[in-house]
Amino acid sequence: MKILVDVMGGDNAPDAAVIGALDAAKSFSDLSVTMIGDEDAIHEAAAKAGRMDELESVGIVHTAEVITMEDPALSIVRVKTESSMAVGLKMLSEGRGDAFISAGNTGALHAGSSLIVRRIRGIQRSAIATVLPFARPVLLIDSGANIEVEPSYLRQFAIMGSIYMSHIFGVENPEVGLLNNGTESTKGTKKLIEAHDLLEADESINFVGNVEGKEVPFGKCDVIVTDGFTGNVFLKLTEGLGSFLLSKLKDCFYENILTKASALLLHGSLKKMKNSFSVSEYGGAPLLGLSKPVIKAHGSSDARAFTMAIRRAADFAETGITVEIAKWIEEDRCRKESMQNVGAASEASEEAEELGKSAEKKSVLSSETEMAGN
Template sequence: MKIILDAMGGDNAPAEILKGAADAVVTFAPDLEIIAVGDAEKIAACARENNLKLDHIEIVNATETIEMCDEPAKAVRTKKDSSMVVGLKLLAEGKGDAFVSAGSTGALHVGTSLIVRTVKGIKRPALATIIPGKTPFMLLDSGANVECRPSMLEAFGVMGSVYMEKVMGVKNPRVALVNNGAEESKGTPTYVEAHALLKANNRINFVGNVEPRDIPAGVADVVVADGFTGNVILKLTEGLAKFFGAKLKGLFKSGVKGALAYLLLKGGVADFKKGMDADEYGGAPFLGAAKPVIKAHGSSNARAIHQAIRQAKLCVENDLCGVMARNLTSEEKEA
């Protein structure tokens, strides 16, 4: 299997990206080859400096880089020789099986839609994020499509369900629709209609509306929302985790008592932090793309890249996009 990697995307490129790739090649040998796309000279220099072995990593040169500040659509159109565009083209041409990038989310969304294209019935892919909680769940769309029609919300339910089953190994995943009440009549007209469509869809295990209060309690494996609402859920979760974390840190730093308490709780706090580490699950897949495209976090380190490559490999091995395409169009769920 060949995974294509954007060697220049993200805050820690190319060093951490290449380290993650080198680690992944060792972990998954002999099944994995990597195509690293980016400035070949910089990549070679970085490998020398960091004493990295690039066995089983093919370098494909790309002279440009899409920056976070670039306007996504324009960047994809004009930076033809950027690591992201070249990587997506290699994927579209079948030179590799999946693409991983820690670069601009917006550009990756546009580039995926235009270059890799989407499965039948999906116009633009959804950004799907795995969020830790009592049990980890998939939130989609978490920000790519700010406005969604009811049929898109239905498709999100199907795609999220296939992902949780095929990649995360969750049997018969529980799919829920974010809403401001449990009753079918709740929410905007879009949400009322989406509820009816999800309920009638026999390829998913729809458990009804979920109130945001219950999301962290693990009541669903797939949480469906439009991209505007999903983005609020994703970002507010991040913000509140940071806020409560800082408060806890403040308690530990309040004198001798706090320091002593920290020593007593250190192991438990570390376990909790590890449980809340989203990197463990890899990056955010663009579901609905014709081939697997994974957005790794912009701040990804080698470990996060390693996990995103692992995730891309699972998507390929389980024919995620194929099963998804069939489940989106057929009447019955594929076993």
């Protein structure tokens, strides 16, 4: 399994990505890791960590250009076509890797993935699927790729999210909720109301209805569906709130000697709680709906987060989720065609019946006219 890593993207590039890639190569013997980026910067990062000799265990593909956070999304295919992100996506598309990881510009990664790697045929939009560490793991889809969506996109997000939770977390018949400002079916924008009706009518989706933001942390559902703008705001609020609560707990435990003693007794539990909020433990988030695995690592990823993202990318590639999504799309197309054929046959039957009645009526009128003439 060959994992391609863009080491030039993210807040801590290239150091975090380089060390994370070296750790992954050392820890996971079943994986081959290739770093893509400025070769001098890669060597410098490894030298600072005293790990120059370990560079022999990974592949390096030199690139001189970098997609920055300020670059427009389409710069990846129009201007910076030789950037580390663009080159990595091209390598994945050409079969020179099994999965690609980047912590760089989300818009560029989404655009580049759709235009270079391409979406699964029939998928309208790919979406970022982020696991949230709540009462039970909850998959948030979309968490940042699509600012505006159509109801039909949300239906596909629900299906892709369900397949992901089933294959990665072993959740049987995942429950799906639609993020909204109320639980009633009439709540939300016109598009959300239409999306609710679509999800409710689809028997292949275990839809539990609209879900308010306050319900998500308590395990209301396994998959929460929303547009990328709302999803990203929800995600950032969740991350910020988690950090805030941990900070307040720390302040409480440092008030006096007794509280400090309590902190020592609860050290293990508090550390476990802190880790549950850490992006490092969950690694990256896949862009579901693409023909090949692309993983978006968090912009603030440290070395540990990159290592976990590399492991997650390999697991994602091995599960065959992409094949399962493509299979569902084909089955869905066949179902729609079957329904259209049934509808067309029904309309044809009704039309034939009407024509028959019309012909019969004309025949009767003709007979009556002839009799009147006689």
